[in-house]
C-alpha cells in the first residue's frame with residue numbers, strides 16, 4: 488500500500504522536497520500531500536522588489552498548482568495549528584486532521600521582535616507577497632497624506648535592521664521613490680529613508696570593502712544609515728533609539744531578525760532555541776519519521792559550533808536531500824547525508840547595483856555584474872523548479 492508522505496510548508500524546503508520525492512517515488516509507492524498557507528510558492532528573496540513596486544506579484548508568487556499539479560502531489564491550502572509527532576497527526580486551523588507515515592516539516596521562520604516594546608504592533612514585516620503589497624500601498628498612502636498635510640512623519644520611512652532584507656528593501660525605495668514622488672508632485676528630497684542597525688556595520692556577512700560600497704551607493708541615492716544604535720521602542724508614529732534619539736515616522740518596517748517557527752518549537756520534537764535539531768540525514772533527532780527542511784531546523788556542520796545560516800539556498804538543498812531520503816525511508820537503502828554547497832551571497836542595492844561574494848574563493852562582485860548575477864540566480868532557481876512557465880504574467 489502507498490505510504491502517506493505529508494509535507495508542511497510550500498516554501499523552498501517544502502517544494503523541493505515534493506519535487507525530489509516524486510522523482511524517486513511512484514504514485515503507487517507514495518501518496519504525497521503538501522499543505523501550505525498560501526496557494527502559491529513565494530520567492531522570498533525577491534519580495535523587496537514587490538514592496539518597492541519594481542515587479543508584479545505574479546513574479547514572486549507562483550501557483551503551486553502549476554508547479555506540482557501534474558506531478559501527482561496533492562495540494563492543500565491551510566495553516567498548520569499543531570503537530571502531534573507521537574500520534575503521527577497534524578491539525579490545521581480549519582480543523583482538518585492529517586495522518587502520515589512520514590512527515591516533512593518545512594515551515595520556515597518567524598519574525599523576531601526581541602521583546603522590543605511596541606514593535607510588533609506598530610511595524611510591518613517583509614515575509615510574504617501580501618506583506619510586500621502592504622508595505623508598497625502603505626508607503627504610497629503616507630506620501631499622499633504628506634502631500635495633503637505636509638506632516639514630515641508621513642514622508643519618513645524607518646527600516647529596522649541592516650541585514651540583507653533591510654538593505655535590499657531600502658535599495659528598492661531609493662530607486663523607485665523618486666519616480667513615485669514625481670508622479671505625486673512631491674520633492675523626493677523631502678523624503679527621509681533611515682536604515683537603523685544595532686551592530687557596528689550593515690551586512691556583516693560581506694567584507695568591509697563591499698559594505699563600504701553598499702553604504703556609499705545607497706547614501707548617494709538618499710538613504711541614511713544609523714549604525715551601532717538599536718531600536719528600543721516603537722509607537723504608531725515614533726521610533727526610539729538607544730542613543731536617546733527619536734525619529735518621527737508613520738512607516739516602520741522591521742527586518743531585525745528571525746526565529747524558529749513556534750508550531751515546530753513547541754510540538755514535542757527535539758529542539759534547540761525553537762528550531763528542530765536534526766541528524767546528518769535531516770531527520771528529527773527525536774523522531775526518525777519526521778524530516779526537516781529549511782529555517783525551522785538548526786543544522787550544524789560536522790564538528791562545527793555555529794549553525795548554517797537560515798537562507799533560501801540551504802532550504803532548497805535541504806529539500807532535495809529530504810526528498811531523496813524519503814524515498815529511502817519508503818523503499819530501503821542508504822540515506823544521503825546533508826552536505827551543503829555554498830554558491831555565494833548576492834545582495835541587490837536597487838535595480839542596477841548590488842554586491843556579492845561568489846564561488847569557493849569568495850570572488851567579490853559589485854555594481855551591475857552583481858545585480859545581473861542575482862537576476863541570473865533567480866532565473867536559475869525558477870528553471871530548476873520548472874517555474875518559468877508557471878510565471879502567470
Ligand code: NAD
Nearest residue numbers: 648649650651652683684685686717718743744796797833
Ligand atoms: P538578519 O538577522 O540577517 O539581519 C537583521 C539585522 O538586524 C542584524 O544585522 C541585527 O544586528 C539587526 N538588529 C537586530 N536587532 C536590532 C535592533 N533592535 N535595532 C536595530 N537593528 C537590529 O535578518 P535578515 O536580513 O532578515 O536575513 C535573515 C536570513 O535570510 C539571513 O541568513 C540572510 O542572509 C538571509 N537573506 C538572504 C538574502 C539574499 O541572499 N539576498 C536576502 C534576505 C535575507
